[in-house]
Amino acid sequence: MIRVLIADDHGIVRSGLTMLIERQADMTVAAEAQDGLEAVERALSERPDVAVLDVSMPRMTGLQAARQIRSHDQATHVLMLSMHEDDGYFFEALEAGASGYVSKRGADSDLIDAIRTVANGRTFLSSRTQGALMRQWLEDGHTGPRDDLTPRELEVVKLIAEAYTNRQIAEALTLSEKTVESHRGNVLAKLGMRDRVELVRYAIRRGLVEP
Amino acid sequence: MIRVLIADDHGIVRSGLTMLIERQADMTVAAEAQDGLEAVERALSERPDVAVLDVSMPRMTGLQAARQIRSHDQATHVLMLSMHEDDGYFFEALEAGASGYVSKRGADSDLIDAIRTVANGRTFLSSRTQGALMRQWLEDGHTGPRDDLTPRELEVVKLIAEAYTNRQIAEALTLSEKTVESHRGNVLAKLGMRDRVELVRYAIRRGLVEP
DNA sequence: CTTCATATGAGCATTGTCGCCCATCGCCGC
DNA sequence: GCGGCGATGGGCGACAATGCTCATATGAAG
Numbered sequence: 001m002i003r004v005l006i007a008d009d010h011g012i013v014r015s016g017l018t019m020l021i022e023r024q025a026d027m028t029v030a031a032e033a034q035d036g037l038e039a040v041e042r043a044l045s046e047r048p049d050v051a052v053l054d055v056s057m058p059r060m061t062g063l064q065a066a067r068q069i070r071s072h073d074q075a076t077h078v079l080m081l082s083m084h085e086d087d088g089y090f091f092e093a094l095e096a097g098a099s100g101y102v103s104k105r106g107a108d109s110d111l112i113d114a115i116r117t118v119a120n121g122r123t124f125l126s127s128r129t130q131g132a133l134m135r136q137w138l139e140d141g142h143t144g145p146r147d148d149l150t151p152r153e154l155e156v157v158k159l160i161a162e163a164y165t166n167r168q169i170a171e172a173l174t175l176s177e178k179t180v181e182s183h184r185g186n187v188l189a190k191l192g193m194r195d196r197v198e199l200v201r202y203a204i205r206r207g208l209v210e211p
Numbered sequence: 212m213i214r215v216l217i218a219d220d221h222g223i224v225r226s227g228l229t230m231l232i233e234r235q236a237d238m239t240v241a242a243e244a245q246d247g248l249e250a251v252e253r254a255l256s257e258r259p260d261v262a263v264l265d266v267s268m269p270r271m272t273g274l275q276a277a278r279q280i281r282s283h284d285q286a287t288h289v290l291m292l293s294m295h296e297d298d299g300y301f302f303e304a305l306e307a308g309a310s311g312y313v314s315k316r317g318a319d320s321d322l323i324d325a326i327r328t329v330a331n332g333r334t335f336l337s338s339r340t341q342g343a344l345m346r347q348w349l350e351d352g353h354t355g356p357r358d359d360l361t362p363r364e365l366e367v368v369k370l371i372a373e374a375y376t377n378r379q380i381a382e383a384l385t386l387s388e389k390t391v392e393s394h395r396g397n398v399l400a401k402l403g404m405r406d407r408v409e410l411v412r413y414a415i416r417r418g419l420v421e422p
Numbered sequence: 423c424t425t426c427a428t429a430t431g432a433g434c435a436t437t438g439t440c441g442c443c444c445a446t447c448g449c450c451g452c
Numbered sequence: 453g454c455g456g457c458g459a460t461g462g463g464c465g466a467c468a469a470t471g472c473t474c475a476t477a478t479g480a481a482g
Contacts, residue, residue, distance in 0.1 A: 009316055010294070010314075010315035010316050011315070011316055011317050011318045011319060011321075012224075012227070012228070012231075012292075012313075012315045012316075012317060012318070012319050012321075012322055013223075013224055013227060013315055015227060015231060015318075015319035016223070016224060016226060016227010016228060016230060016231060016319075017223070017227060019227060019230045019231070019234075020223075020226060020227060020230070023230075034316075081223075083221070102223075103221075104221035104222070104223045104224055105220060105221050105222055105223075106222055106223060107222045107223070107226075108222060108223050108226035108227075110222075110223075111223055160408070161408070161412075163405070163406060163408040163409045163412070165406075194374065195374060195376075196408055197371070197372070197374040197407055197408065197411050198374045200408050200411045200412065201372075201374070201411065201415070201422045204412070204415055204422040205422045211412045211415040211416045211422070
């Protein structure tokens with residue numbers, strides 16, 4: 001019996017998913033959550049085989065929740081549910097430890113197949129595009145490291161996205177303002193961005209901070 | 212028997228809604244559609260009692276579809292389904308001829324109640340907030356403020372969150388940079404914020420832009 | 423041992439942002 | 453018609469952010 005955790009902030013969607021899963025002979029819904037934080041709590045207490053997480057949820061995104069769950073419990077496999085198949089969260093989801101990525105646009109059978117696949121410890125991709133992307137991602141040696149950014153740079157980006165000024169970041173990290181500017185400048189160059197506004201969007205996409 | 216049309220671009224959501232409705236003794240799903248245009252076609256051919264339309268769909272939004280359906284067939288009542296209860300589409304939905312507005316965040320029983328309510332030609336509101344808004348809307352003769360922000364200010368905020376500089380916004384809107392700064396300044400004051408970084412987060416929270 | 427990445431920091435010039443005050447115009451409600 | 457608000461803009465000053473170049477120390481990788 002595959003025990004599944006459902007996390008989605010839309011009650012109606014949750015009901016639909018639950019009915020879908022309960023209709024399968026080999027699956028049962030172990031818990032439901034209506035936001036990311038609750039998803040992490042329920043995942044750690046219920047220890048389901050599969051956690052189905054919506055990408056976008058209040059309090060904590062699906063990406064952040066996936067990181068939390070995977071870092072505490074490798075036995076729970078994460079299946080990410082997204083609105084659009086072409087959104088930018090695909091790679092981030094894999095880096096956050098997700099074993100599968102399914103679009104809500106897909107058929108319900110896709111979701112069921114995906115749950116069975118990731119429950120067995122394998123990886124599920126919902127579209128051909130993503131299959132190609134995945135192969136490229138693996139070939140590029142992205143198997144271990146998760147970032148272009150160094151830990152220090154990540155810290156700075158996080159604070160920038162929290163609306164800290166360079167000076168405030170310098171104080172918070174006990175650095176010179178100049179050093180903060182260096183890190184920020186290096187990050188902008190690495191990501192091909194122009195200003196902190198783009199960085200904020202990046203940080204939110206990556207689930208580094210909450211909107 | 213209440214005959215229902217389901218229109219949503221997310222297959223998994225469609226399945227959930229269909230199961231939910233088919234489980235009711237007095238309802239049946241007469242048709243499904245995966246975008247707005249198809250929703251109009253199916254509504255006009257099947258003439259369901261209730262058309263449940265997602266606000267955001269490809270090819271034609273739920274709002275446009277509602278207008279089309281209502282202008283051709285007053286017998287079909289439209290129930291609008293939205294992602295967030297606080298999005299700006301509430302008033303527009305009513306103006307487009309919707310008889311009800313339900314958030315996907317609500318419980319499944321809300322949706323079922325809403326379908327029965329609008330099938331009887333009455334109006335359904337899914338949340339207390341919307342009840343209050345509705346009363347105000349009726350009292351004000353639908354001059355309802357959906358935000359603290361004026362339309363112009365919303366435009367500017369949107370562009371700020373898209374990483375436009377003041378100068379670029381001025382060009383895009385054919386304005387002076389000074390005017391853009393005025394709008395931005397007024398918005399910052401209204402929302403009690405300090406800089407554009409906070410505005411970006413606000414805009415993303417509000418769903419004005421994608422991260 | 424040398425090379426490379428990371429972290430740290432400076433100087434200087436340019437551009438962007440923000441706060442504050444002000445003015446005009448048009449529209450709407452009383 | 454008066455008063456308020458929204459949209460439009462100007463001016464000025466202070467501060468923040470960005471670009472560019474450069475320098476140093478450290479530790480890991482070769």
